[in-house]
């Protein structure tokens with residue numbers, strides 16, 4: 001008997017298992033396309049909706065790659081996450097040289113959010129409106145957005161997004177998966193926004209994990225407190241790597257155990273969307289990361305080099321079947 005694909009099991013259970021997608025692989029690699037289609041009921045563009053790829057010049061947009069992924073999701077009845085409207089990284093190359101006033105930044109960002117969120121109004125279910133606004137020490141990160149618009153830029157970004165789309169609006173960050181100083185700061189930030197009536201619906205926890213960290217129980221506790229605040233929680237960029245010097249004897253088993261523990265803890269805590277940051281190890285972002293290969297092993301996903309399912313895949317399947 002051929003095993004039932006993961007997406008069917010997820011559909012039956014009414015939860016979402018997702019993958020970040022790259023347009024080149026989707027167009028040119030049939031194995032990639034097939035896994036993306038069959039195994040996941042949620043997708044997000046890995047890069048194509050970021051400002052850099054979308055904005056070749058100050059007044060133009062190039063939606064080719066973003067459309068390819070969003071339309072693939074819509075055509076195959078998948079939940080589509082949009083990533084991301086406001087971020088300090090992956091801005092267009094011309095941005096650095098642009099001598100702008102604060103007002104021009106405001107107009108530019110508002111138009112960008114209105115245009116991009118508006119274009120995908122019927123197709124994108126959830127947006128990461130703001131990505132990584134909080135620094136590792138819990139203070140607000142100084143970015144071109146905060147410098148021009150002050151701390152209020154987050155409120156404005158969510159308000160502008162809500163003018164253009166009915167999608168659920170998320171704040172997304174890394175290193176805030178468990179209860180810690182950074183997630184405390186994000187909790188306070190979002191609580192303040194909710195108090196001010198800002199239309200924020202959820203928090204995205206990226207969960208780029210290393211070894212068996214962060215602790216799944218602490219992740220569950222974190223999810224619960226955000227839910228008690230009235231926010232939805234999604235795991236948005238999960239992958240599981242190891243520090244080079246700390247690879248266990250049986251990395252694939254340790255990785256599978258961690259995927260299992262996280263999926264169990266998250267589903268129990270009421271987080272029902274878990275997106276992995278890629279389809280297969282062959283094209284994980286960690287292989288292009290500046291520090292790789294000294295720092296990380298580059299096989300963090302559910303499918304291997306040849307698109308075959310790994311022990312982590314079986315572990316996730318077992319949790320969803322349970």
Ligand code: XIL
Nearest residue numbers: 046047083131174206237277285288
């Ligand atoms: C990464 C992509 O995976 C890479 O292809 C790109 O070169 C850099 O960005 N946090 C995020 C994602 O929110 O957008 C990042 O994606 C990974 C870390």
